[in-house]
Amino acid sequence: xxxxxxxxxxxxxxxxxxxxxxxxxxxxxxxxxxxxxxxxxxxxxxxxxxxxxxxxxxxxxxxxxxxxxxxxxxxxxxxxxxxxxxxxxxxxxxxxxxxxxxxxxxxxxxxxxxxxxxxxxxxxxxxxxxxxxxxxxxxxxxxxxxxxxxxxxxxxxxxxxxxxxxxxxxxxxxxxxxxxxxxxxxxxxxxxxxxxxxxxxxxxxxxxx
Amino acid sequence: xxxxxxxxxxxxxxxxxxxxxxxxxxxxxxxxxxxxxxxxxxxxxxxxxxxxxxxxxxxxxxxxxxxxxxxxxxxxxxxxxxxxxxxxxxxxxxxxxxxxxxxxxxxxxxxxxxxxxxxxxxxxxxxxxxxxxxxxxxxxxxxxxxxxxxxxxxxxxxxxxxxxxxxxxxxxxxxxxxxxxxxxxxxxxxxxxxxxxxxxxxxxxxxxxxxxxxxxxxxxxxxxxxxxxxxxxxxxxxxxxxxxxxxxxxxxxxxxxxxxxxxxxxxxxxxxxxxxxxxxxxxxx
Numbered sequence: 001x002x003x004x005x006x007x008x009x010x011x012x013x014x015x016x017x018x019x020x021x022x023x024x025x026x027x028x029x030x031x032x033x034x035x036x037x038x039x040x041x042x043x044x045x046x047x048x049x050x051x052x053x054x055x056x057x058x059x060x061x062x063x064x065x066x067x068x069x070x071x072x073x074x075x076x077x078x079x080x081x082x083x084x085x086x087x088x089x090x091x092x093x094x095x096x097x098x099x100x101x102x103x104x105x106x107x108x109x110x111x112x113x114x115x116x117x118x119x120x121x122x123x124x125x126x127x128x129x130x131x132x133x134x135x136x137x138x139x140x141x142x143x144x145x146x147x148x149x150x151x152x153x154x155x156x157x158x159x160x161x162x163x164x165x166x167x168x169x170x171x172x173x174x175x176x177x178x179x180x181x182x183x184x185x186x187x188x189x190x191x192x193x194x195x196x197x198x199x200x201x202x203x204x205x206x207x208x209x
Numbered sequence: 210x211x212x213x214x215x216x217x218x219x220x221x222x223x224x225x226x227x228x229x230x231x232x233x234x235x236x237x238x239x240x241x242x243x244x245x246x247x248x249x250x251x252x253x254x255x256x257x258x259x260x261x262x263x264x265x266x267x268x269x270x271x272x273x274x275x276x277x278x279x280x281x282x283x284x285x286x287x288x289x290x291x292x293x294x295x296x297x298x299x300x301x302x303x304x305x306x307x308x309x310x311x312x313x314x315x316x317x318x319x320x321x322x323x324x325x326x327x328x329x330x331x332x333x334x335x336x337x338x339x340x341x342x343x344x345x346x347x348x349x350x351x352x353x354x355x356x357x358x359x360x361x362x363x364x365x366x367x368x369x370x371x372x373x374x375x376x377x378x379x380x381x382x383x384x385x386x387x388x389x390x391x392x393x394x395x396x397x398x399x400x401x402x403x404x405x406x407x408x409x410x411x412x413x414x415x416x417x418x419x420x421x422x423x424x425x426x427x428x429x430x431x432x433x434x435x436x437x438x439x440x441x442x443x444x445x446x447x448x449x450x451x452x453x454x455x456x457x458x459x460x461x462x463x464x465x466x467x468x469x470x471x472x473x474x475x476x477x478x479x480x481x482x483x484x485x486x487x488x489x490x491x492x493x494x
Contacts, residue, residue, distance in 0.1 A: 081227040092238040
C-alpha cells in the first residue's frame with residue numbers, strides 16, 4: 001500500500017467507518033444537547049473539531065515525553081487548555097454562539113470523542129497522521145451534529161438557519177404546527193435513533209464495515 | 210524516587226505550559242469581552258431608560274447600582290448589576306427600576322443554569338412577571354410572581370434576589386421605608402406561622418411578652434439538612450437580638466433563612482394587636 005493512502009484511509013475511517021456519533025456513539029452529551037438548531041449544532045461541531053485537531057497534534061508531538069503513568073491527566077490538561085481558549089475566543093468574537101452553546105462549551109473537555117482519539121490514536125501515531133485523524137473525526141462529528149440538528153430543526157421548529165429571526169427561513173406556511181417534541185431533549189433521542197437506523201440501512205446496502 | 214520526580218516534573222511542565230498559553234489568550238480576548246459587555250450594558254440601559262444621559266455608580270454589598278440621569282440631571286431610575294448564587298455557579302443580572310421604585314425590566318447577563326431546566330430564567334415569560342412590580346409589592350413566590358415548577362431553585366432564587374434588590378434600591382436611593390414591624394403593637398401570646406419550604410411546610414412559633422420578641426422556634430421543617438443547619442439557629446437568634454424582622458439572611462442557606470423570616474412575619478400578621486385606646490376601631494366606617 002502506498003504511503004499516501006494511509007492518510008486517505010484515516011480520513012474516510014474518521015468520517016464514515018468510525019464516525020464518532022453514528023458508528024461509535026461517542027460524545028452523546030453535546031450531540032443531544034445543542035442540536036435543536038442547525039447553526040448551534042454546526043457551531044458545536046466546529047468548536048469540538050478545533051479542540052480535537054489541536055489536542056491531537058499537541059499530544060502526538062508530546063507523546064515521547066509523557067510517561068504512560070500520567071498520560072491521562074496530561075491529556076486532560078491539554079484538552080482543557082484548548083477548550084478554555086476556544087471558550088474565550090468564542091466569547092470575544094462569536095458572543096451569540098457562545099450564549100447559545102452555553103455550558104456545553106466547557107463540557108467539550110469531557111467529550112469522550114476527544115479523549116478517546118488522544119488515547120487511542122494520537123498518543124501512538126505520528127504527528128501528521130494524528131492531524132489527519134483529528135480533521136477526519138472532527139468532520140465526522142460535525143457532519144453528524146449538522147444532520148441531526150437539521151432534522152430536528154425542520155421538524156421541531158419548521159425553520160432552517162434559526163433561531164436568529166433575521167436568518168431563519170420558514171420552510172412551511174403559517175398553518176404549520178411544529179412538532180415540539182423534536183425541539184426537546186427527548187426528541188433528540190428519537191431523532192438520533194431514527195437517523196442511526198437510516199445510517200445502518202445505508203451501510204448494509206453498500207456493505208461498508 | 211527518581212521516577213516519581215519525573216512524573217511530577219512532567220505534570221508540572223504541562224500545567225505551566227497550559228497556564229502561560231491561557232494567560233496569553235486571555236490578555237488578547239479580555240479587553241474585547243469587557244468592551245462587548247459594556248456595549249450590551251449600554252444597550253439595555255437605553256432600552257429601559259431611553260432618555261439616559263449619564264449615570265453615577267454606587268456600590269452596596271458588592272453589587273453595582275447605577276443611578277441614571279437624563280440631560281437635565283433629573284433622576285430616571287436605577288440600573289442594578291447584581292450577582293446572586295445560581296444553581297451551579299454565580300448568576301449576574303441587571304435590574305432596571307424607575308424613580309418610583311417600579312421594575313422596568315430584567316436582563317440576565319450571565320448564568321450557568323441547567324439547559325432546558327433552570328435557564329427558563331432567561332425567558333421573557335418568566336422575566337415579564339416582574340415588570341411593573343415595585344417596592345410596595347410583595348414580590349413573593351406564589352403571591353404576585355410565580356416560580357417555575359421543575360426549576361424551583363433557579364426561579365425561586367431569582368425572585369428572592371429581585372425582591373432584595375428592589376428593597377435595597379428603594380431604601381438607599383428612593384427614600385422608601387419598609388413598614389417597620391413593631392413588637393410593642395402585638396398583644397402578648399404565642400403565635401404560629403407556616404410557609405412552604407423545600408420539601409414541606411416550615412412552621413415557626415413566636416413568643417411575644419411585654420412587647421418583646423422573647424423566643425422564635427422552628428417547630429416543623431423539612432429543609433435540606435446540610436443547608437438548614439447553617440441558618441438555624443442563627444436567624445431566630447438574630448430576630449430576638451435585633452427585635453426586628455429585617456435581619457441579615459446571608460447564611461449560606463439563604464432560602465431557608467428567608468423562609469424562617471417569612472414564617473415569623475406570617476405568625477405576627479395574624480396576631481391580635483394591643484388595644485391602646487381603640488385608635489382605629491371606631492372611625493365610623
